[in-house]
Amino acid sequence: MSEEKFDAIIVGGGLAGSTAAYVLAGAGMEVVVVERGDYSGSKNMTGGRLYGHSLEKLIPNFASAAPIERKVTKERISLMTDRAATTLDYLSGESAALEQSSYVVLRAKFDRWLAEQAENRGAMFIYGVRVDDLIIHNGKVCGIVAGDERMEADVVILADGVNSLLAQKAGLKQELSPDQVAVGVKEIIELGEKQIQDRFNLTDDDGLAWLFAGSCTGGTIGGGFLYTNRTSISLGIVTTVADIGFSDKSVPAMLDDFKNHDLIRPLIKGGTLTEYSAHLVPEGGLKSIPVLYRDGVLVTGDAANFVINIGYMVRGMDLAIESGRLAAETVIQAKERQDYSANTLSAYQKALDQSFVLKDLKRYRNFPAFMENHRIYNDYPAMVNTLMHDLFVVDGHESVTLLSKVRKSVKRVGILRLLKDAFKGVRAL
Numbered sequence: 001m002s003e004e005k006f007d008a009i010i011v012g013g014g015l016a017g018s019t020a021a022y023v024l025a026g027a028g029m030e031v032v033v034v035e036r037g038d039y040s041g042s043k044n045m046t047g048g049r050l051y052g053h054s055l056e057k058l059i060p061n062f063a064s065a066a067p068i069e070r071k072v073t074k075e076r077i078s079l080m081t082d083r084a085a086t087t088l089d090y091l092s093g094e095s096a097a098l099e100q101s102s103y104v105v106l107r108a109k110f111d112r113w114l115a116e117q118a119e120n121r122g123a124m125f126i127y128g129v130r131v132d133d134l135i136i137h138n139g140k141v142c143g144i145v146a147g148d149e150r151m152e153a154d155v156v157i158l159a160d161g162v163n164s165l166l167a168q169k170a171g172l173k174q175e176l177s178p179d180q181v182a183v184g185v186k187e188i189i190e191l192g193e194k195q196i197q198d199r200f201n202l203t204d205d206d207g208l209a210w211l212f213a214g215s216c217t218g219g220t221i222g223g224g225f226l227y228t229n230r231t232s233i234s235l236g237i238v239t240t241v242a243d244i245g246f247s248d249k250s251v252p253a254m255l256d257d258f259k260n261h262d263l264i265r266p267l268i269k270g271g272t273l274t275e276y277s278a279h280l281v282p283e284g285g286l287k288s289i290p291v292l293y294r295d296g297v298l299v300t301g302d303a304a305n306f307v308i309n310i311g312y313m314v315r316g317m318d319l320a321i322e323s324g325r326l327a328a329e330t331v332i333q334a335k336e337r338q339d340y341s342a343n344t345l346s347a348y349q350k351a352l353d354q355s356f357v358l359k360d361l362k363r364y365r366n367f368p369a370f371m372e373n374h375r376i377y378n379d380y381p382a383m384v385n386t387l388m389h390d391l392f393v394v395d396g397h398e399s400v401t402l403l404s405k406v407r408k409s410v411k412r413v414g415i416l417r418l419l420k421d422a423f424k425g426v427r428a429l
Contacts, residue, residue: 021123051317080381133169172294181240301324
């Protein structure tokens with residue numbers, strides 16, 4: 001490693017880190033990204049959905065060149081019990097504007113592409129290196145330590161993921177509590193392009209985003225997901241670490257049962273498992289966001305816990321890209337002033353406050369607490385599926401009114417509990 005001093009060092013080559021590098025290099029700054037994987041995305045196991053609006057600002061019509069899998073045109077949400085499922089299915093019949101489009105991506109491919117865009121602008125990437133510590137002089141972060149090597153910079157941007165030990169060492173972040181983080185387990189199952197299109201009723205480049213709640217996580221706080229790639233699917237579950245003990249099932253057992261559910265099993269029949277991975281996911285929302293800056297350092301992306309989960313929608317990639325851009329623009333302003341103090345870098349906080357990142361996190365600040373309700377994952381899936389069963393089954397006995405069928409199903413939970421939970425849910429949203 002070079003002993004020269006850089007304008008900026010970025011730790012982590014994911015979406016936030018590569019975006020920051022892209023912006024800084026475009027401004028003519030000397031920036032180096034240190035990534036512990038063999039390439040950007042090699043350690044990123046997230047498989048899923050990218051809302052394209054934030055990247056569209058930087059690279060207009062990026063999807064025409066980026067390695068996206070499919071454009072999301074179909075949405076599904078399913079409430080599951082062990083033997084049944086009720087699914088809400090939505091097909092977007094309109095062609096969405098670019099800033100409204102979302103895409104299924106495989107991060108190993110997509111992150112690598114985004115890093116290449118930053119490299120093409122002049123950013124330097126160093127791979128296969130783990131950053132062990134920060135260099136701090138008189139309270140200011142001045143660089144990084146990687147093994148026996150030391151690298152100095154005017155500013156360091158931490159984009160090293162949810163379990164950011166460096167942010168903790170900088171005194172910016174506390175170790176996440178079990179209720180603020182979830183474990184995600186994912187498989188990539190190869191089926192072939194024709195099978196994907198036939199089994200999920202897709203055409204051309206259309207894609208499906210499918211979320212699940214209920215028995216897929218053994219009734220624990222969390223959910224399942226399925227995203228259609230070009231020739232494969234990303235299938236998995238996410239469950240809050242604090243709630244794992246609520247079920248007698250292990251997380252791998254939950255995933256196996258999910259795959260063997262009557263709803264899922266026919267869709268993956270004959271598929272080949274090509275990847276199995278697990279990773280941590282920030283789940284705490286606004287209340288878990290750490291201090292985002294101090295003298296000489298900024299925190300972005302998952303390291304800042306910028307993730308929104310509101311049940312029917314899960315977002316993190318667009319927040320990572322936006323926070324990476326805003327961090328870079330703050331550093332550019334700091335260089336113009338030749339001042340990297342916390343006072344100058346506080347512009348990052350102000351920019352985030354004015355952006356959709358913190359506005360949306362503030363809007364949904366009460367939703368993580370609302371989701372800590374086991375009725376959502378146990379009683380309500382059972383209630384809905386019981387109602388659907390009673391609606392469609394004819395057995396020769398005298399029919400009862402629709403109202404009677406609804407009352408029977410609601411009785412499983414209790415009308416007062418149902419109204420109370422509905423009120424809390426509306427307020428949280």
